[in-house]
Structure formats: C-alpha cells, structure tokens
Amino acid sequence: MGKGRRPAREAPDGPMGLYRRRPGGRGGASEGARGGARGGARGVARAHRERGTALTRRPDPEKTLGAATGHEAAAHAPGGGSGRAVAWSRVPATSANLGPGFDCLGLALQGWELRAWLEPWPAEPRHWIHPAGAVHWHLDGWGLPAAPPGEAGENLVVRAVVAAFHRARQAHPAAWRLVVRSTIPPARGLGSSAAAIVAGLAAANQWLRRAGRPLTAADLLQLAADLEGHADNVAAALYGGLVLAWRPAPAAGQAAGRREEASAGAGVGGGDPGGGWRAVPVPLGRPLAAVVAIPAVASYTHEARRALPAAVAHGDAAFNAARAALLVHALAAGRGDLLAEAMQDRLHQPYRAALFPWLDDLIGVATAAGALGACLSGAGPSVLALVTDEQAPAVAQALSARMAALGLAGRVGVGRAGGPGARAGLVSRPGHRLPPSPAAAAGGGGGRGD
Numbered sequence: 001m002g003k004g005r006r007p008a009r010e011a012p013d014g015p016m017g018l019y020r021r022r023p024g025g026r027g028g029a030s031e032g033a034r035g036g037a038r039g040g041a042r043g044v045a046r047a048h049r050e051r052g053t054a055l056t057r058r059p060d061p062e063k064t065l066g067a068a069t070g071h072e073a074a075a076h077a078p079g080g081g082s083g084r085a086v087a088w089s090r091v092p093a094t095s096a097n098l099g100p101g102f103d104c105l106g107l108a109l110q111g112w113e114l115r116a117w118l119e120p121w122p123a124e125p126r127h128w129i130h131p132a133g134a135v136h137w138h139l140d141g142w143g144l145p146a147a148p149p150g151e152a153g154e155n156l157v158v159r160a161v162v163a164a165f166h167r168a169r170q171a172h173p174a175a176w177r178l179v180v181r182s183t184i185p186p187a188r189g190l191g192s193s194a195a196a197i198v199a200g201l202a203a204a205n206q207w208l209r210r211a212g213r214p215l216t217a218a219d220l221l222q223l224a225a226d227l228e229g230h231a232d233n234v235a236a237a238l239y240g241g242l243v244l245a246w247r248p249a250p251a252a253g254q255a256a257g258r259r260e261e262a263s264a265g266a267g268v269g270g271g272d273p274g275g276g277w278r279a280v281p282v283p284l285g286r287p288l289a290a291v292v293a294i295p296a297v298a299s300y301t302h303e304a305r306r307a308l309p310a311a312v313a314h315g316d317a318a319f320n321a322a323r324a325a326l327l328v329h330a331l332a333a334g335r336g337d338l339l340a341e342a343m344q345d346r347l348h349q350p351y352r353a354a355l356f357p358w359l360d361d362l363i364g365v366a367t368a369a370g371a372l373g374a375c376l377s378g379a380g381p382s383v384l385a386l387v388t389d390e391q392a393p394a395v396a397q398a399l400s401a402r403m404a405a406l407g408l409a410g411r412v413g414v415g416r417a418g419g420p421g422a423r424a425g426l427v428s429r430p431g432h433r434l435p436p437s438p439a440a441a442a443g444g445g446g447g448r449g450d
C-alpha cells in the first residue's frame with residue numbers, strides 16, 4: 001500500500017457537499033469522472049467558531065462525545081439543565097462488512113458526514129407535535145427524509161435524542177429545534193442511519209452532560225446498536241477508524257430460547273441477543289483511500305437483510321471465518337497484497353448480488369484497475385474499493401466508465417478509509433444562532449419536511 005497524497009482530509013461542509021471537489025483536489029469526498037459540482041460553503045465559518053472536544057484519531061468516546069467516565073451525580077433538575085445551549089455533533093459515513101465481516105466489521109469513511117444541531121426552542125404553532133415533544137427542524141442535502149407533520153417521532157435523529165434522555169432517566173426539553181445537514185446519501189450502504197442515530201445520541205449527551213447526567217461510552221454503543229439492530233456501522237461511527245464489534249453470547253441455558261427468538265424475524269435478525277454490545281478498534285497499518293461507486297437507486301438495509309438465508313453451509317462459514325481473520329490481519333499489518341482475497345465473502349454478497357446485479361462486475365473492474373480489494377458496501381447498493389492514494393483516480397475512472405457502460409445511474413466518490421469518529425460539543429454563548437432554515441427565511445415553516 002502506498003503512502004502518497006491523501007485525497008480527502010476533512011469532510012465537506014454545508015448542504016449537498018457530496019462529490020464536491022475542492023480547489024487543489026483537497027477537501028471532502030471528491031467526485032468521480034461523472035459527478036457534478038454541487039454544494040456550498042455555508043456553515044464552514046460557524047463550524048470553525050464552534051467549540052468542541054478535540055478531534056482525535058484514536059477512538060476515545062470519553063473525550064470526543066463528553067461521555068461519563070464514572071458516576072456523576074445529577075446537578076440539575078430533570079430536563080432543566082440544557083438551558084439555551086446548542087449541542088452539535090458531526091458523524092462520519094461508515095462502510096460495514098468489508099466483505100466477510102458481516103455485522104462485525106465497520107470502517108469510518110472520511111469525506112461524507114452528517115451534522116446535527118440541537119437546541120431548546122420556544123414552542124410555536126408550526127412545530128411538529130409528537131410524543132417526543134415539539135420538534136422544529138430543517139434539513140439540507142441528505143439531512144432528513146421528508147415526513148408529514150406528526151411523524152417527526154419516526155425520525156432517527158429524534159428517536160436517538162429521546163432514547164438518550166430515556167436511558168439517563170431525564171426528561172428532555174418539551175420543545176426543541178433540530179437542524180440536520182448531511183452529505184451521506186441515504187440507503188446506499190454508507191451508514192446514513194448509523195450516522196443519524198449517533199448524531200442524535202452524541203448531541204443529546206452534551207445536554208445530559210451539562211445537566212450532570214452524561215451517558216457513558218458503553219451506554220452510547222448499546223443505545224446506538226439497539227436502535228440500528230447491528231453494531232458494525234454505529235461502532236465505527238462512534239469510534240472512527242476500523243472497528244470490530246460483537247455481542248457476547250447469552251449465558252448457558254438462555255441460549256436456546258434466545259436463538260429461537262433471534263431467528264423468528266424475517267431474514268437475519270440482530271445477532272445473538274446475549275449481553276451488551278462490545279467493540280474494539282483495529283489500527284489500520286497503512287493509509288488507504290476509499291473509492292465508492294454509488295448507484296442512484298436506494299436500497300433499504302432492512303430489505304437487503306431479508307435476502308439472506310436463515311442458515312448457511314458449514315463450508316461457507318469456514319470460508320468466511322478464514323477471510324474475516326485474514327482481513328483483520330491484512331488491514332492491521334498494512335498487507336495490501338492480501339486484501340483481494342481477504343475481502344471475499346460467502347455469507348451475504350452472493351445473496352445480495354441478486355438485488356445488485358452490478359456487484360461482481362464492479363468488483364472485478366475495480367481490482368483490474370488497481371484496487372487492493374473491493375466489496376459490497378454495507379447492505380448495498382454501493383461498491384467499496386480500498387485503494388492506495390496513487391491508484392484512486394484510475395479506480396474511480398474505471399468504475400465510473402463501467403457504470404456508464406452498464407447504464408447504471410449514479411456517481412463515484414473518493415474519500416479516506418478510517419478517520420475520526422463522532423465529535424460533539426456545546427455552544428452556549430449568548431446570541432448564538434443556529435444556521436437559518438432556507439424555508440423559514442423564505443417565509444415557510446422549516447425544511448423539506450415542513
């Protein structure tokens with residue numbers, strides 16, 4: 001693996017920053033040959049002014065998310081500690097599985113991110129009222145799927161905020177404003193749902209910390225994985241870098257009943273429901289770029305999980321066990337020469353290839369163009385190629401050309417493999433204003449969902 005110029009050092013700011021190529025080729029996820037320049041620089045200056053905990057490459061949610069390090073006594077009345085403070089969070093895109101690491105390996109992708117701002121807000125008639133309280137929101141880019149009034153409680157960021165307060169046994173403020181800006185294309189296998197969940201938890205935890213009731217890093221992982229249903233994406237989104245996540249098996253005697261429970265749902269369930277979720281970072285041995293072919297078509301993870309069988313052949317399980325172990329070794333030791341073999345999979349990709357007929361074709365094109373290895377990104381439909389910085393342009397170009405030849409609409413983006421996990425902070429100075437809602441500025445009620 002080479003150590004050349006890094007194609008992307010920091011995620012793009014502002015709406016629709018995805019695929020935006022910054023002058024000089026530096027900056028956020030850069031576009032492939034067919035992408036168009038989009039986006040703007042709104043929010044950049046504000047982001048620089050915001051105070052937060054330090055960016056860290058080493059996974060340390062205790063520092064980056066303001067998580068509790070031990071028991072901290074409540075210093076304020078329930079729900080009353082947040083004052084007028086604006087909590088913010090930034091969470092990277094993630095790619096799960098990496099081929100054979102189904103539901104256990106997750107990789108942060110630097111170059112796409114979701115940002116959220118949360119502040120207590122005086123209730124106004126146009127706020128959406130739902131069991132979570134009154135939430136006034138707006139979104140930019142891929143910030144939020146449109147939802148009719150009354151369904152704000154279905155929003156993942158909102159659900160995560162409410163879950164955090166619930167876990168801390170604190171009442172959340174009755175009315176709040178949520179702003180979400182995201183450059184992570186949703187339902188493309190790039191962890192947009194994990195980012196939404198982690199952003200809500202991380203921002204809420206800033207309020208909770210201020211109230212003297214912060215959740216621990218372990219709490220955040222449990223909540224995030226429970227909301228997501230599997231831990232690979234959320235662990236990488238929380239910690240950054242490459243993360244290995246698992247769930248301890250249940251104690252003897254509980255196992256049989258719980259396994260039945262786990263397999264009762266359609267497709268593959270949330271894993272063996274034993275104890276709490278666990279995760280450990282795996283240091284990356286060498287820098288890698290991530291080239292991602294992102295089809296225009298959306299595919300929802302819960303649907304792509306239904307394509308998986310309830311059981312697999314022993315030979316396929318053995319095939320994957322060897323490759324998952326080899327993959328961790330190859331990534332940790334910087335052995336790019338092992339990645340093509342190590343990223344092969346027989347647990348999910350063969351079944352999902354029926355949904356994404358371009359999968360094997362694009363993997364072949366990427367490796368032929370010089371990628372070290374390639375796989376389905378998460379549950380698809382995107383294809384992830386891990387490459388040296390030097391090979392990134394050629395691989396992006398080859399994928400882009402092949403997508404065009406196949407008549408597959410979409411784009412190719414280039415980011416960094418690894419990078420920081422979630423960051424969060426509080427802005428509490430008087431007079432701070434959230435980014436204005438475009439629709440509100442135009443006399444409307446908020447964002448795309450209003």
Ligand SMILES: Nc1ncnc2c1ncn2[C@@H]1O[C@H](COP(=O)(O)OP(=O)(O)O)[C@@H](O)[C@H]1O
Nearest residue numbers: 143156186187188189190191192193196300301
């Ligand atoms: N910014 C966001 N705010 C709220 N919910 C979001 C956001 N982005 C994605 N989601 C939720 O996540 C869903 C997509 O998640 P999923 O199917 O797991 O695909 P992926 O996580 O790979 O993008 C969306 O339908 C939406 O419910």
Ligand SMILES: N[C@@H](CCOP(=O)(O)O)C(=O)O
Nearest residue numbers: 096103189190191301378379
């Ligand atoms: N292990 C999960 C990963 C889903 O990732 P996403 O980014 O597509 O949500 C799976 O393969 O279902």
